[in-house]
Amino acid sequence: MLAKRIIPCLDVKDGRTVKGVNFVQLRDAGSALSLASFYSSQGADELVFLDITATVENRKTMVSLVRDVARNISIPFTVGGGIRTEEDVERMLSSGADKISINSSAIREHSLIDRLASRFGSQCVVLALDAKSNPAFPSGYEAVIDGGRTPSGLDALEWAREAALRGAGEILLTSMDKDGTKDGFAVDLTRIISSNIDIPVIASGGAGKMEDFRTVFEDGMADAALAASVFHFHEIDIPELKDYLRQSGIPVR
Numbered sequence: 001m002l003a004k005r006i007i008p009c010l011d012v013k014d015g016r017t018v019k020g021v022n023f024v025q026l027r028d029a030g031s032a033l034s035l036a037s038f039y040s041s042q043g044a045d046e047l048v049f050l051d052i053t054a055t056v057e058n059r060k061t062m063v064s065l066v067r068d069v070a071r072n073i074s075i076p077f078t079v080g081g082g083i084r085t086e087e088d089v090e091r092m093l094s095s096g097a098d099k100i101s102i103n104s105s106a107i108r109e110h111s112l113i114d115r116l117a118s119r120f121g122s123q124c125v126v127l128a129l130d131a132k133s134n135p136a137f138p139s140g141y142e143a144v145i146d147g148g149r150t151p152s153g154l155d156a157l158e159w160a161r162e163a164a165l166r167g168a169g170e171i172l173l174t175s176m177d178k179d180g181t182k183d184g185f186a187v188d189l190t191r192i193i194s195s196n197i198d199i200p201v202i203a204s205g206g207a208g209k210m211e212d213f214r215t216v217f218e219d220g221m222a223d224a225a226l227a228a229s230v231f232h233f234h235e236i237d238i239p240e241l242k243d244y245l246r247q248s249g250i251p252v253r
Helices: 032-042 063-071 086-094 104-108 111-122 156-166 187-194 209-216 240-247
Strands: 005-013 015-021 024-031 047-051 077-080 099-102 125-134 141-145 150-157 168-174 201-204 223-229
Touching: 005 032, 005 201, 005 240, 015 047, 024 032, 032 047, 032 063, 032 240, 047 063, 047 125, 063 077, 063 086, 086 099, 086 111, 099 104, 099 111, 099 209, 104 111, 104 141, 104 150, 111 125, 111 156, 125 156, 141 156, 150 156, 156 168, 168 187, 187 201, 187 209, 209 223, 209 240
Parallel strands: 005 047, 005 223, 047 077, 077 099, 099 125, 125 168, 168 201, 201 223
Antiparallel strands: 005 015, 015 024, 125 141, 141 150
8 A cells, every 4th residue: 555645735715724614614724824834844745725716706826825835845735726727837836836736627628637737747737626415426426616616517436537537647536515524534435536547536525533534545545635624723633643544554654
């Protein structure tokens, strides 16, 4: 088994880190810059920064904050929110990001994945897949966009497969149903996606206790696990989580 990654996520709105439940009811979680520096020193394997209102507000990702975060961390850094073009990606990479995350723009223009993978490399392209349970779809899940506001009409598994074929390097899979609930990752959803594509899957949404991470790695077949509020509010600290996973037989970095 390859070493699993632990990834904190900064959902950023108006320059502050926020966290909600099912993508709504947002509350302040602190300075994005301070949290990023803290996680880098704590031994996080990577950091994800999502400008959560850039798409619906039809604006670009906050470049100055991305640049400040990049200067203060020493771990790989993924940036998403409002990225629509190759020029947007160039701007983020030149500001210090290692990877970019796309969701709504890729669903609206599937070929964007091909172009970004061709120009910047698949290792740079993360497809953010926000999935919501919907029995009308073969997998039982529909991909949603615009920060969870808009159904896409696409089956989550079929979209993940297509994205992988087009050149996405990994999938950031968030369960809208589990987001912020702290009652465990969507293990079934994660396993459906992980077992049917050959690129890494980052599980996101629902982390509440250390056992949830072990379960999504063992039963959900996730390659990495992302969380926000349990890290932001010190309900789980990363060094203790990694010790727990090692003791449970899960290899971590």
